[in-house]
Amino acid sequence: MSVADGANLTRGEMMSLIVRLTIVTAVGFFSMKWIMSQMDPMSKAKKKAKERAESQLRKLGKANSISLSVDTKQLTDYEMMIASHLIDPQDIPVSWEHIAGLDSVIQELKETVILPIRRKELFEDSRLTQAPKGVLLHGPPGCGKTMIAKATARESGTCFINLDVSLLTDKWYGESQKLTAAVFSLAVKIQPCIIFIDEIDSFLRARTSQDHEATAMMKAQFMSLWDGLITDPSCTVIVMGATNRPQDLDRAILRRMPATFHIGLPNEQQRTQVLKLILDKEPTAEDVDAVKLSKLTEGFSGSDLHELCRTASLYRVRDYSREHPNASHQSVPEEDEFHDALRPITHDDLITAFKRMRMSKVQTGGLSNLSKLELD
Numbered sequence: 001m002s003v004a005d006g007a008n009l010t011r012g013e014m015m016s017l018i019v020r021l022t023i024v025t026a027v028g029f030f031s032m033k034w035i036m037s038q039m040d041p042m043s044k045a046k047k048k049a050k051e052r053a054e055s056q057l058r059k060l061g062k063a064n065s066i067s068l069s070v071d072t073k074q075l076t077d078y079e080m081m082i083a084s085h086l087i088d089p090q091d092i093p094v095s096w097e098h099i100a101g102l103d104s105v106i107q108e109l110k111e112t113v114i115l116p117i118r119r120k121e122l123f124e125d126s127r128l129t130q131a132p133k134g135v136l137l138h139g140p141p142g143c144g145k146t147m148i149a150k151a152t153a154r155e156s157g158t159c160f161i162n163l164d165v166s167l168l169t170d171k172w173y174g175e176s177q178k179l180t181a182a183v184f185s186l187a188v189k190i191q192p193c194i195i196f197i198d199e200i201d202s203f204l205r206a207r208t209s210q211d212h213e214a215t216a217m218m219k220a221q222f223m224s225l226w227d228g229l230i231t232d233p234s235c236t237v238i239v240m241g242a243t244n245r246p247q248d249l250d251r252a253i254l255r256r257m258p259a260t261f262h263i264g265l266p267n268e269q270q271r272t273q274v275l276k277l278i279l280d281k282e283p284t285a286e287d288v289d290a291v292k293l294s295k296l297t298e299g300f301s302g303s304d305l306h307e308l309c310r311t312a313s314l315y316r317v318r319d320y321s322r323e324h325p326n327a328s329h330q331s332v333p334e335e336d337e338f339h340d341a342l343r344p345i346t347h348d349d350l351i352t353a354f355k356r357m358r359m360s361k362v363q364t365g366g367l368s369n370l371s372k373l374e375l376d
């Protein structure tokens with residue numbers, strides 16, 4: 001019966017059957033595709049990263065300092081995710097002028113890292129004078145390591161990947177390795193490039209047998225990819241690390257960072273320079289004496305000095321709000337008027353701030369070996 005019915009199908013019925021079948025197949029195909037994309041846990045992140053990476057690469061391509069000849073279509077999804085964290089050297093707010101008292105380190109960096117990158121042709125005949133593939137900045141916290149790394153990228157005009165380790169760790173097995181590989185493959189594509197890892201000891205610390213399998217694999221992969229860079233003399237990719245615990249680093253990592261720079265606590269002369277730099281653009285009274293203050297601040301880091309000046313400058317705000325208890329309720333005065341209303345920072349402010357900071361440093365153990373320091 002049914003066979004006979006089938007045989008009796010008219011041409012029109014046949015056509016409508018085909019159309020219906022096509023529609024069902026198409027709907028099935030697209031809904032399957034949608035479900036698959038929804039099931040991919042990385043899909044949203046990938047899409048966002050792609051948009052950001054595209055705009056970032058376009059911007060970098062336009063910048064005169066870099067001749068970026070990368071087509072975004074040539075990059076894989078993973079490379080795109082890393083590229084979304086690229087920083088344009090022109091956007092970095094730190095330059096050499098913002099760093100005081102570290103002239104010898106800066107000079108050495110200029111000679112060993114920046115010149116070989118900027119004037120590659122000068123060094124082509126020698127393998128020995130090429131830029132090192134690994135640079136380690138180490139020393140106590142708050143002495144300017146991160147600042148120096150940023151300024152190096154800015155001054156050398158290279159792309160800068162600020163590698164946040166959380167970017168590489170992923171809850172899905174295998175994704176971390178793909179991202180790690182992408183860091184290096186992207187860096188080679190956009191070279192010259194600096195891969196900066198701040199607090200590198202947290203990521204590449206000495207390997208132990210208790211390491212999680214995924215972490216151990218990531219470290220090993222990182223090192224072998226890095227070796228790939230080292231053996232290729234024509235590639236200008238530098239891994240730059242900063243740490244205040246160099247003794248925790250894996251020995252194999254230390255070997256790959258032949259250029260090491262110690263950035264220690266500033267001495268008296270350096271502290272004077274840092275204080276002068278910080279107070280230079282601030283409204284200060286005549287009696288402020290950076291030399292005297294630097295004599296007192298033995299054991300203070302650059303960031304401590306910055307904090308000291310900040311605290312001192314808050315005292316004048318405090319005085320102002322005491323004199324004008326209703327100031328916060330009044331309408332906001334003109335900017336110039338506001339500046340004039342606040343008195344300048346005095347030497348006494350700085351000394352009061354220093355005493356306060358020294359006390360808290362002694363209490364927290366930051367100045368334990370210098371606790372006998374006396375005020376004159």
Ligand SMILES: Nc1ncnc2c1ncn2[C@@H]1O[C@H](COP(=O)(O)OP(=O)(O)O)[C@@H](O)[C@H]1O
Binds near residue numbers: 141145274303
């Ligand atoms: N040599 C320096 N010149 C000027 N400012 C400094 C110097 N060293 C440290 N600082 C101040 O300390 C802050 C922290 O410096 P940073 O480079 O982040 O230290 P770290 O060595 O811990 O990476 C800076 O933002 C800056 O204000």
Ligand SMILES: [Mg+2]
Binds near residue numbers: 145146198
């Ligand atoms: Mg730092």
